Ligand code: NAD
């Protein structure tokens with residue numbers, strides 16, 4: 001049988017920098033655990049635009065459809081701000097999500113003990129935190145029609161449409177209930193049913209799906225109140241399910257509970273393929289961080305944790321995923337820190353590649 005296949009799309013800014021560290025980890029699993037992957041690499045975002053005049057070449061799209069998992073770094077940057085909307089780097093990422101139909105975006109926010117002091121919230125608020133945000137990723141206001149900028153009278157109007165079908169809500173709700181069943185059996189659904197019809201439908205459909213999961217305790221919250229509760233007492237949550245835009249905002253907020261945006265991984269999952277595994281793309285939640293790109297300051301942990309999610313969700317290697325997460329924990333316990341996590345006494349500042357090397361040492365120690 002051939003090895004499982006991975007397509008790496010490093011992208012822009014710090015994307016290639018953090019992906020180089022993931023490469024080290026993939027090589028380590030091949031050399032030390034005899035877990036081999038067929039790895040290929042291609043362009044996405046601004047890098048693809050520079051080469052082909054499009055943020056995602058059709059050939060790259062076809063490759064992404066054919067592999068077992070895609071790993072993506074980040075896209076975007078100020079250099080591309082002037083481009084027409086249709087060829088902006090972000091369009092490449094959105095096309096991948098849409099055409100691969102990756103409707104369920106898992107964004108875990110876990111606070112590593114060693115970082116509990118670093119969060120901008122009090123230590124007892126975040127210590128031991130382990131929540132999972134399930135963000136709908138292929139519909140809602142990101143994709144709804146009509147959209148555009150039109151002339152109306154003597155001025156322009158910007159239009160986007162929030163739109164959800166019952167089946168779109170149902171499938172993401174189901175994925176969240178399934179996750180809740182494997183965790184603490186608590187699910188909080190967030191929308192704004194007080195002001196949006198799509199929110200009313202969202203609440204109705206999620207409630208309907210809950211009948212298939214009687215063991216899961218379901219609650220509903222308006223998304224604005226949810227944002228407040230995430231900062232006030234995040235440990236009240238286990239799994240949160242929400243729409244595309246609210247999920248984007250809430251997951252960035254949740255990232256800061258863990259200390260840095262450089263710590264938060266994600267898995268974007270679709271329907272099962274012939275082999276029973278979901279179609280999948282793994283990407284850190286952070287962007288291309290143009291303010292620190294090229295300086296060796298980026299924290300590669302979010303991207304490496306995204307690979308750990310790939311081991312777990314695409315390759316049935318949950319034990320190896322745990323090994324990798326434990327190695328990261330060990331490194332943080334030793335006080336090894338990239339620039340985004342400095343500020344405490346007694347920590348050792350390292351570069352992006354220094355962090356990758358420290359994780360490899362901890363992986364060796366795990367054998
Ligand atoms: P960003 O996530 O790139 O950066 C926000 C802040 O967090 C910056 O100060 C940055 O230095 C810091 N940061 C982010 N990741 C870090 C890491 N790994 N280590 C250390 N610090 C880190 O968000 P932004 O500045 O709003 O967006 C920049 C560009 O990235 C934009 O073009 C945006 O569209 C794009 N973006 C892409 C993705 C993606 O590819 N998935 C996600 C978000 C933003």
Ligand code: IPM
Pocket residue numbers: 076090093094248285287
């Ligand atoms: C994210 C990003 C993307 C989004 C952008 C870059 C398209 O912010 O993955 O969170 O808005 O979904």
Ligand code: MN
Pocket residue numbers: 248249252285
């Ligand atoms: Mn975002």
